[in-house]
Amino acid sequence: MFLSSIRVYNTIVSRSFRLTMATRQSSDTAKFKEHLDGAKEVVILSGAGISAESGIPTFRGAGGYWRKYQAASLATPEAFHTSPSLVWEFYHYRREVAAKAQPNAGHLAIADYEKKNGANKKITVITQNVDGLHKRAGTNNLIELHGNLYKTRCTKCKEVLENTDSPICEALANRGAPDSNVVGSDIPVKSLPHCRKPNCGGLLRPHIVWFGEGLDPIVLEQAGAAMSSCDVCLVVGTSSVVYPAAMFAPQAAQRGAIVAEFNIEPTPATPDFHFYFEGPCGTTLPKVLSAN
Ligand SMILES: NC(=O)c1ccc[n+]([C@@H]2O[C@H](COP(=O)([O-])OP(=O)(O)OC[C@H]3O[C@@H](n4cnc5c(N)ncnc54)[C@H](O)[C@@H]3O)[C@@H](O)[C@H]2O)c1
Numbered sequence: 001m002f003l004s005s006i007r008v009y010n011t012i013v014s015r016s017f018r019l020t021m022a023t024r025q026s027s028d029t030a031k032f033k034e035h036l037d038g039a040k041e042v043v044i045l046s047g048a049g050i051s052a053e054s055g056i057p058t059f060r061g062a063g064g065y066w067r068k069y070q071a072a073s074l075a076t077p078e079a080f081h082t083s084p085s086l087v088w089e090f091y092h093y094r095r096e097v098a099a100k101a102q103p104n105a106g107h108l109a110i111a112d113y114e115k116k117n118g119a120n121k122k123i124t125v126i127t128q129n130v131d132g133l134h135k136r137a138g139t140n141n142l143i144e145l146h147g148n149l150y151k152t153r154c155t156k157c158k159e160v161l162e163n164t165d166s167p168i169c170e171a172l173a174n175r176g177a178p179d180s181n182v183v184g185s186d187i188p189v190k191s192l193p194h195c196r197k198p199n200c201g202g203l204l205r206p207h208i209v210w211f212g213e214g215l216d217p218i219v220l221e222q223a224g225a226a227m228s229s230c231d232v233c234l235v236v237g238t239s240s241v242v243y244p245a246a247m248f249a250p251q252a253a254q255r256g257a258i259v260a261e262f263n264i265e266p267t268p269a270t271p272d273f274h275f276y277f278e279g280p281c282g283t284t285l286p287k288v289l290s291a292n
């Protein structure tokens with residue numbers, strides 16, 4: 001079964017169950033490389049942790065705040081409805097930070113792995129990230145589950161467009177400072193980004209799947225197909241608490257795929273997996289993905 005047959009919402013859920021009885025996780029690089037070498041289909045599932053070494057804050061831990069707000073609380077339709085100005089300031093800040101960031105050794109190791117092995121294996125990167133760094137590192141076969149910071153969607157006509165303008169509109173120039181003492185700019189709605197289509201002029205929003213919103217069924221179908229046929233899966237820098245992505249790798253492990261997790265600390269899903277490589281993934285991934 002896969003998830004596209006039902007409407008799937010992006011939600012944070014605390015795991016109160018175990019899919020498989022935990023076995024002891026191995027951290028044997030040579031053993032994992034044997035699995036990787038023998039695999040016909042490999043999925044790399046990434047989360048905010050892979051971009052942490054590029055200077056992009058995750059939603060967990062110390063970096064999880066923007067001003068006095070929990071970052072995740074601003075990634076919601078309710079926050080946008082209440083204050084489009086505040087949410088656009090937050091996303092303007094995130095767009096500017098990600099635009100200045102560079103892909104790190106983890107992103108580059110993944111892109112290089114695809115380049116060297118893509119001819120004889122199907123390699124798919126599924127990311128929860130919206131920062132565009134996998135693409136900039138050179139990854140080709142990429143599924144962005146939660147959208148992208150550099151796409152907008154019209155709230156009226158629903159048109160999705162790429163937009164890399166900096167700033168995205170004049171009123172946001174020099175706005176978005178993250179410090180806790182900064183107060184919101186209260187930009188009038190008419191000065192925020194708007195659709196340029198004749199006869200529309202609707203307010204634009206980031207083309208991002210916010211918490212509580214449904215994932216695009218086509219994107220979900222593509223991710224589901226890759227997850228349900230891979231032999232090996234690498235789970236990199238994700239807390240495995242944001243659904244539905246949190247279910248992908250445990251389900252793959254349950255049906256017999258070999259799953260390895262790369263994180264700086266154990267997650268609720270760690271006991272479901274066969275391998276666990278602890279440490280910053282800019283260090284651990286290149287060791288595992290480079291040729292022997
Ligand atoms: N860069 C981005 O695009 C970005 C940033 C923040 C949040 N988000 C969004 O927020 C949601 C958060 O879920 P999530 O699981 O992706 O992130 P998360 O913030 O919930 O968790 C990040 C995980 O990365 C781990 N981590 C931190 N630094 C690491 C490193 N150097 N190497 C390896 N692991 C490291 C942490 O221990 C944690 O488990 C997603 O929906 C995502 O779209 C995206």
Ligand SMILES: [Zn+2]
Nearest residue numbers: 154157195200
């Ligand atoms: Zn429009």
